[in-house]
Amino acid sequence: xxxxxxxxxxxxxxxxxxxxxxxxxxxxxxxxxxxxxxxxxxxxxxxxxxxxxxxxxxxxxxxxxxxxxxxxxxxxxxxxxxxxxxxxxxxxxxxxxxxxxxxxxxxxxxxxxxxxxxxxxxxxxxxxxxxxxxxxxxxxxxxxxxxxxxxxxxxxxxxxxxxxxxxxxxxxxxxxxxxxxxxxxxxxxxxxxxxxxxxxxxxxxxxxxxxxxxxxxxxxxxxxxxxxxxxxxxxxxxxxxxxxxxxxxxxxxxxxxxxxxxxxxxxxxxxxxxxxxxxxxxxxxxxxxxxxxxxxxxxxxxxxxxxxxxxxxxxxxxxxxxxxxxxxxxxxxxxxxxxxxxxxxxxxxxxxxxxxxxxxxxxxxxxxxxxxxxxxxxxxxxxxxxxxxxxxxxxxxxxxxxxxxxxxxxxxxxxxxxxxxxxxxxxxxxxxxxxxxxxxxxxxxxxxxxxxxxxxxxxxxxxxxxxxxxxxxxxxxxxxxxxxxxxxxxxxxxxxxxxxxxxxxxxxxxxxxxxxxxxxxxxxxxxxxxxxxxxxxxxxxxxxxxxxxxxxxxxxxxx
Numbered sequence: 001x002x003x004x005x006x007x008x009x010x011x012x013x014x015x016x017x018x019x020x021x022x023x024x025x026x027x028x029x030x031x032x033x034x035x036x037x038x039x040x041x042x043x044x045x046x047x048x049x050x051x052x053x054x055x056x057x058x059x060x061x062x063x064x065x066x067x068x069x070x071x072x073x074x075x076x077x078x079x080x081x082x083x084x085x086x087x088x089x090x091x092x093x094x095x096x097x098x099x100x101x102x103x104x105x106x107x108x109x110x111x112x113x114x115x116x117x118x119x120x121x122x123x124x125x126x127x128x129x130x131x132x133x134x135x136x137x138x139x140x141x142x143x144x145x146x147x148x149x150x151x152x153x154x155x156x157x158x159x160x161x162x163x164x165x166x167x168x169x170x171x172x173x174x175x176x177x178x179x180x181x182x183x184x185x186x187x188x189x190x191x192x193x194x195x196x197x198x199x200x201x202x203x204x205x206x207x208x209x210x211x212x213x214x215x216x217x218x219x220x221x222x223x224x225x226x227x228x229x230x231x232x233x234x235x236x237x238x239x240x241x242x243x244x245x246x247x248x249x250x251x252x253x254x255x256x257x258x259x260x261x262x263x264x265x266x267x268x269x270x271x272x273x274x275x276x277x278x279x280x281x282x283x284x285x286x287x288x289x290x291x292x293x294x295x296x297x298x299x300x301x302x303x304x305x306x307x308x309x310x311x312x313x314x315x316x317x318x319x320x321x322x323x324x325x326x327x328x329x330x331x332x333x334x335x336x337x338x339x340x341x342x343x344x345x346x347x348x349x350x351x352x353x354x355x356x357x358x359x360x361x362x363x364x365x366x367x368x369x370x371x372x373x374x375x376x377x378x379x380x381x382x383x384x385x386x387x388x389x390x391x392x393x394x395x396x397x398x399x400x401x402x403x404x405x406x407x408x409x410x411x412x413x414x415x416x417x418x419x420x421x422x423x424x425x426x427x428x429x430x431x432x433x434x435x436x437x438x439x440x441x442x443x444x445x446x447x448x449x450x451x452x453x454x455x456x457x458x459x460x461x462x463x464x465x466x467x468x469x470x471x472x473x474x475x476x477x478x479x480x481x482x483x484x485x486x487x488x489x490x491x492x493x494x495x496x497x498x499x500x501x502x503x504x505x506x507x508x509x510x511x512x513x514x515x516x517x518x519x520x521x522x523x524x525x526x527x528x529x530x531x532x533x534x535x536x537x538x539x540x541x542x543x544x545x546x547x548x549x550x551x552x553x554x555x556x557x558x559x
Contacts, residue, residue: 156375
């Protein structure tokens with residue numbers, strides 16, 4: 001059952017297309033039209049929404065901007081929502097993902113996902129989740145060992161075993177690197193050893209903690225300002241409590257206020273306020289004296305503070321601009337000095353660790369290989385049957401695992417697909433015997449078998465049947481329809497046998513009757529006469545009775 005549906009697509013001013021709005025259904029959609037009619041425009045619109053880079057030459061002549069927009073429905077949007085969260089973009093609402101992209105001729109491009117601005121990189125990441133393009137060059141990928149191994153692992157559901165192996169493989173590589181480093185390690189000269197020891201001693205003489213260093217920098221800053229602070233505090237004390245200070249003059253003011261209150265009881269509160277002010281000023285003078293005493297720094301303490309600050313600044317300058325870099329340098333010095341005392345012992349321990357890591361990686365590789373061998377036997381059998389249905393009744397298809405001398409990122413073996421299209425001939429690697437047509441049929445057979453396992457739900461085939469003969473076109477169409485049971489399939493094709501199998505049928509036409517060529521795209525599956533006419537055209541003559549009869553027959557067989 002289809003897991004996603006490209007619900008709608010709106011395209012404006014792309015190449016020769018002025019504007020079109022299309023609604024899509026689940027299953028198999030065929031796209032047909034005359035050669036050069038503009039079928040690739042539809043492919044181009046989807047590619048833009050999948051994150052392909054755009055060129056302003058794609059904008060329709062005379063238009064200000066190119067615009068594409070699509071609505072995608074996910075029955076289960078968990079995967080895409082997780083990626084949207086990672087990209088800080090809005091989640092799907094009721095499983096619907098809205099993608100928009102505009103390319104103005106004069107302004108900057110604009111991309112939005114679910115109404116929020118997004119980057120081209122984000123669009124490309126999302127594209128990997130919903131669409132997979134297969135063009136005429138797709139069968140040639142079968143010649144690459146990496147592609148063959150990928151297909152085998154997909155069929156054998158080897159991903160967990162591969163991930164487990166790769167984790168062990170990375171651990172082994174790290175252990176090997178440690179051995180190589182120790183093997184290349186040389187004993188330090190006395191001068192180098194003395195330098196390291198001196199540097200490490202300077203580091204360990206300091207408290208290299210964030211709190212201690214913050215206190216050091218705070219105290220140093222305060223000490224640097226101590227002279228100015230001392231002068232200001234002394235002037236404050238003198239102004240408050242000196243011979244000419246406020247306190248000496250305040251006694252007379254307090255006496256005057258007291259006598260005023262005695263003569264005029266209504267003025268008594270003034271005397272109380274003057275008395276309160278005197279008490280407050282006395283308190284301020286006391287605190288100023290205490291501050292002045294604290295500013296009397298011990299010369300030895302000053303020297304220690306300056307020495308520690310100088311040492312800290314030198315460490316930052318020499319080993320990096322922050323505490324993390326200095327601490328990393330300290331640990332590296334400790335390691336070098338420790339290993340100088342026991343290089344041979346450290347090397348022996350590293351070699352034992354590497355050997356243990358290698359054994360674990362080899363065991364994981366063996367488990368992965370065993371799973372691949374089982375999958376190879378099964379896939380070769382079912383793929384051979386599928387290929388036979390595509391016109392190779394006497395063919396032979398094999399999958400061979402090739403041992404590797406050294407562990408690699410993908411395990412301890414490579415894979416090789418072998419094929420013999422004719423009876424009595426030895427099966428040979430695909431790159432030695434397969435023609436373009438043969439490769440296309442082998443790839444189509446594998447795609448059919450792997451469709452249920454492929455997590456990308458929308459498959460776009462751009463004339464992948466171009467090198468397939470017409471006599472097996474009906475079977476190719478059936479294979480496309482089979483893939484469409486678990487995927488939404490969009491197929492650009494020239495084969496009526498393929499188009500007739502489609503549930504939906506889009507017709508692309510180019511009108512050059514006016515002063516300017518115009519491309520249109522419209523669905524015709526609901527118009528039986530229009531669809532019969534298009535199939536008849538693909539058969540050779542839309543007006544020929546024989547072609548129309550054949551088209552009727554093709555549609556009848558597809559029902």
